[in-house]
Amino acid sequence: MQNTLTIAGRQFRSFFNGATAYIVMAIVLMVLGFFFWQTFFLFGRATAREMFTWLFRILVFAVPALTMGLIAEEKRTGTIELLITMPVTDAQVILGKFLGVAGLYGIMLLLTLAYPMSISTLGNLDWGPVWTGYVALALQGAAMVAIGLMASSFTDNQLVALFIALTINLFFWMISLFLPLLPSELASIFEWISFNYHFDSMTRGVVDLRDVLYFLSVAAIALMVAFRSLESRRWR
Amino acid sequence: MNDVMIEARDLNKAYGPVHALRDVNFEIRKGEVLGFLGPNGAGKTTTMKILTCFIAPSGGTAKINGADIFEQPIEVRKSIGYLPESTPLYPEMLVLEYLEFIARMRGFRGDEVKKRIRTAVEQTSLGDVISKEIRALSKGYRQRVGLAQALIHEPSILILDEPMSGLDPNQASEIRNLIRSIGRERTVILSTHNLAEVQVTCGRVLIIANGRIVADDTPDDLRDRAGQASYIATVASPESGYRDAKFETQVSEALTQISRVKTVKKAEGDTSDELQFHVLPKDNHDVRADIFKAAVDGGFVLLGLEKTSEDLGAVFRGLTTGDVSESTAGSRKSKGDADAHAANEERASQADSDENTSEES
Numbered sequence: 001m002q003n004t005l006t007i008a009g010r011q012f013r014s015f016f017n018g019a020t021a022y023i024v025m026a027i028v029l030m031v032l033g034f035f036f037w038q039t040f041f042l043f044g045r046a047t048a049r050e051m052f053t054w055l056f057r058i059l060v061f062a063v064p065a066l067t068m069g070l071i072a073e074e075k076r077t078g079t080i081e082l083l084i085t086m087p088v089t090d091a092q093v094i095l096g097k098f099l100g101v102a103g104l105y106g107i108m109l110l111l112t113l114a115y116p117m118s119i120s121t122l123g124n125l126d127w128g129p130v131w132t133g134y135v136a137l138a139l140q141g142a143a144m145v146a147i148g149l150m151a152s153s154f155t156d157n158q159l160v161a162l163f164i165a166l167t168i169n170l171f172f173w174m175i176s177l178f179l180p181l182l183p184s185e186l187a188s189i190f191e192w193i194s195f196n197y198h199f200d201s202m203t204r205g206v207v208d209l210r211d212v213l214y215f216l217s218v219a220a221i222a223l224m225v226a227f228r229s230l231e232s233r234r235w236r
Numbered sequence: 237m238n239d240v241m242i243e244a245r246d247l248n249k250a251y252g253p254v255h256a257l258r259d260v261n262f263e264i265r266k267g268e269v270l271g272f273l274g275p276n277g278a279g280k281t282t283t284m285k286i287l288t289c290f291i292a293p294s295g296g297t298a299k300i301n302g303a304d305i306f307e308q309p310i311e312v313r314k315s316i317g318y319l320p321e322s323t324p325l326y327p328e329m330l331v332l333e334y335l336e337f338i339a340r341m342r343g344f345r346g347d348e349v350k351k352r353i354r355t356a357v358e359q360t361s362l363g364d365v366i367s368k369e370i371r372a373l374s375k376g377y378r379q380r381v382g383l384a385q386a387l388i389h390e391p392s393i394l395i396l397d398e399p400m401s402g403l404d405p406n407q408a409s410e411i412r413n414l415i416r417s418i419g420r421e422r423t424v425i426l427s428t429h430n431l432a433e434v435q436v437t438c439g440r441v442l443i444i445a446n447g448r449i450v451a452d453d454t455p456d457d458l459r460d461r462a463g464q465a466s467y468i469a470t471v472a473s474p475e476s477g478y479r480d481a482k483f484e485t486q487v488s489e490a491l492t493q494i495s496r497v498k499t500v501k502k503a504e505g506d507t508s509d510e511l512q513f514h515v516l517p518k519d520n521h522d523v524r525a526d527i528f529k530a531a532v533d534g535g536f537v538l539l540g541l542e543k544t545s546e547d548l549g550a551v552f553r554g555l556t557t558g559d560v561s562e563s564t565a566g567s568r569k570s571k572g573d574a575d576a577h578a579a580n581e582e583r584a585s586q587a588d589s590d591e592n593t594s595e596e597s
Contacts, residue, residue, distance in 0.1 A: 078321070085316070
C-alpha cells in the first residue's frame with residue numbers, strides 16, 4: 001500500500017513538474033466555459049446539467065491526454081525498468097499510476113465547482129443533481145483513466161496510446177448515437193454498454209447501483225488488462 | 237549459509253525464435269567484482285534483467301542471496317541495487333526529489349530517508365547538483381545519480397549494466413574509482429564491452445557470446461591461458477638514418493635459425509636507428525637466451541628484448557568470434573603482431589581510455 005501511494009504521489013507531482021497538468025486543466029476549463037456560457041442564458045434556467053454534458057464530452061478527449069504517457073513514456077525512456085525492479089509488484093505499479101492520475105482528475109473536478117457556485121448566485125440551483133452529477137463524473141473518470149492506462153501499457157509510443165484510448169472512449173460514447181440504426185435486440189445491449197446511458201441517469205439525480213457497478217466494472221477490467229499487459233514483458 | 241550471493245542455473249531465454257541465452261550457469265561470491273563481457277547482443281543485458289526479476293527466463297532459475305527469482309521476487313529486488321543500461325531517470329525531477337522517491341520505494345520513512353540520501357550523495361559526490369533538475373545534468377552526473385539510486389538501501393549486490401558507456405575518459409575514471417570503492421564491501425556485477433575497463437575494475441571476468449558463457453576467469457589468467465608468449469627483439473641499425481634491407485633479411489634469418497623459434501616477423505615500431513623483430517617461439521619456450529646468442533654470433537647489436545603476451549582484446553576476439561580451436565591460432569598470431577604494441581599503449585593509458593567502446597545505437 002505504501003509503495004502504491006509513493007508511486008501515485010510521484011506520478012501526481014510529475015504532472016505539475018512539467019506543464020502537462022496546467023495545460024490540460026486550462027484547456028478543459030476554457031473549452032467548458034466557451035460551450036457552457038454560450039447557451040446557458042438562452043435557456044434561462046438555473047441548472048448545471050448542461051455543464052455535466054459538456055464536461056463529459058471534453059473529458060473523453062482530455063483524459064487520454066493525461067494518461068497517454070503513464071507507462072508508454074516510461075517504457076520509451078526505460079524508467080519502467082527501474083520502477084519495476086524496486087521491491088514492488090506489478091499490481092502496485094498499475095494501481096499507483098491509476099491513483100496518481102485520479103488525483104489530478106479530482107483536482108480538475110474541484111475546479112469546475114466554480115460553475116454550480118456561479119449558477120447558484122444567478123438563480124435557485126437544486127444541488128441534489130449537482131452532487132450526483134459529480135459522482136457520475138468521478139465514476140466516468142475512473143473508467144476513462146483505467147482505459148487510458150491500459151492503452152498506455154500496450155505501447156511505448158504516447159501518440160499511439162492517445163489514439164487507442166481516444167478510440168475506445170469515443171466508441172463507448174458514440175455507440176449511443178447509432179442505436180437507431182441497429183436491430184432492436186442489439187440496440188438495447190449497445191445502449192447498456194454506452195457511457196451515456198449510465199452517465200445521463202446520474203446527472204438527472206438518480207444514483208443507481210447498477211450504473212455505479214457498470215463504471216467500476218469497466219475500470220476494473222481495464223486495470224486487469226493493463227496489469228496483464230505490463231506483466232507480459234516477463235514472458236516475451 | 238555459504239557466501240554464494242548469486243547462483244544462476246541453466247538460464248535460458250528465447251525471444252521468439254531468437255535464443256538470447258543458452259544454459260547459462262554461474263556463481264558469484266560475496267565481495268567479487270565480476271565483469272560481464274561480451275559483444276552487443278550477446279545476452280549480458282538479458283541476464284541482468286533476469287537476475288533483477290524484470291523478465292523471467294524461459295528455462296532455468298537463479299537464486300539471489302538465497303531467494304529464488306520466481307518464488308520471492310520482492311526479496312530478490314530488496315537485496316539488489318540496479319542500474320539499467322543507459323541510466324533511465326525521470327528528467328523532470330530534481331535530484332533530491334528523485335532520491336527521496338527511491339528511498340521511499342525502498343521502504344524508508346522519516347529521518348531515515350534523509351540519512352540514506354545523505355550517505356548516498358556523499359558516496360557519489362552529488363552534493364553540488366542535489367537541487368538541480370535531472371534533465372540539466374551532464375551524462376557523468378546522471379550516471380552518479382543512477383549509482384546513488386542503486387546504493388540508497390546499501391544493497392549487498394549491485395548490478396550495473398554498462399555503467400561507463402558514453403562517458404568521457406575523466407568521467408569514466410571517476411565512476412570506475414567509485415565502483416571499486418563500493419565493490420570492497422559488496423558483490424558487484426557490471427557489464428561492458430570495454431576490455432580495458434574489465435582489466436582495471438574487475439577481479440573476475442565472465443565472457444559471454446551468442447548467449448553462452450565462453451570463459452570464466454580472472455583477467456590475468458585469461459590472458460595467460462589464451463595468450464601465446466612472444467618476444468620483441470630490438471636491433472640497432474648498421475647505419476643511422478638508413479634502412480638496409482639486406483641487413484634486415486640477415487638478422488631475420490639469423491633469428492629463424494634458432495631451433496626453438498617458430499617464426500620471425502618484422503614488427504612495426506622501427507625508428508631511424510632501431511629495427512624491431514617479432515619472434516614467436518615453439519611451444520611457449522623462453523628463447524631470450526637463444527636470441528642473445530644469435531645476436532652475438534651474427535654480429536648485430538641487441539638493444540632490447542621484451543616478452544609480450546596477447547592482450548585481453550585478442551583473447552576476447554578469439555572467444556567471441558567463433559571457436560578458439562587450433563585452427564585460429566595462426567590468424568590470431570598475425571593479429572597479435574599488430575596488437576602487441578597497441579596492447580602496451582592501451583595498458584599505459586588503460587585507466588582513462590575508452591577506445592574499445594563502440595556505442596550501440
